[in-house]
Amino acid sequence: MHESTGSQRDAASTIFNLPNYRVIDAVDLPDGGRRVVIASTVPPGCPSCGVLATKVHSRRSQQVRDVPVAGAAVVVWAKRRWFCLEPACARGTFAEATEQIPRYARSTTRLRDQVVSAVIRSGRAASEVARAHGVSWWLVQAALSAAAVVLPDVDDVRVRRLGVDEHRYRSVRWFRTDEGAWRRFEPWMT
Structure with a gap:
């Protein structure tokens, strides 16, 4: 056998x-x-x-x-x-800790990863994700803050696409046409 x-x-x-x-x-x-x-x-x-x-x-x-x-x-x-x-070690006792539940944690790493993913991918508010997962807002916000710390510096990230919001530098201006109607002034109008 x-x-x-x-x-x-x-x-x-x-x-x-x-x-x-x-x-x-x-x-x-x-x-x-x-x-x-x-x-x-x-x-x-x-x-x-x-x-x-x-x-x-x-x-x-x-x-x-x-x-x-x-x-x-x-x-x-x-x-x-x-x-x-170990006789030379100053620590007398210690509690178990693992990768999924680190020291002092009261929630698993996979739960924290899931709430961060829910906020980022769906664009929902932290309070809404907390309610949906049955956890506190504080847990979701702490997980988001920890995830934000490991993000690369914004100045080091290469720009892939430039939109209108990134290059408009003044508020919208209006002008009156010869007919008396109001129109937006766009600097790129010819």
Whole structure:
């Protein structure tokens, strides 16, 4: 009999599709929603010295905002705090953090990317996107501000197309024709 030797993700983790996390529990709530409990699969390394930890200090549950997967869900991260076993390291303990949920974050990176994309691609206001995704305006605005910081400098970007707004330098002027009608004065009229 042939069996694969690679690590196989369970069906719930595959459907939830949050990289480096696995679903450890899922419960249907009375209001029709779901509560999904996830745990990190990334080996925990100390942020100060980089030594991999093996001893758990404590566990806590942290509610995390995430994109709705097959309907609204309350996502709870079974977060662990670890001992740093390196004697020379000043940090005694540290909490788990991953690329999808960095330190101090209460929302996933994919949710932040999705709200930024919704504002940029659809041209909707931050408050409208926040309402549609069930998050606060502050989260959308913070994600937009973080995305704007990594944009290139405006002066370094090459102009591809020049429009009327970019070269008109004075307000519209009007003049009266010989017949007495008002007409716009356009400097390029001949």
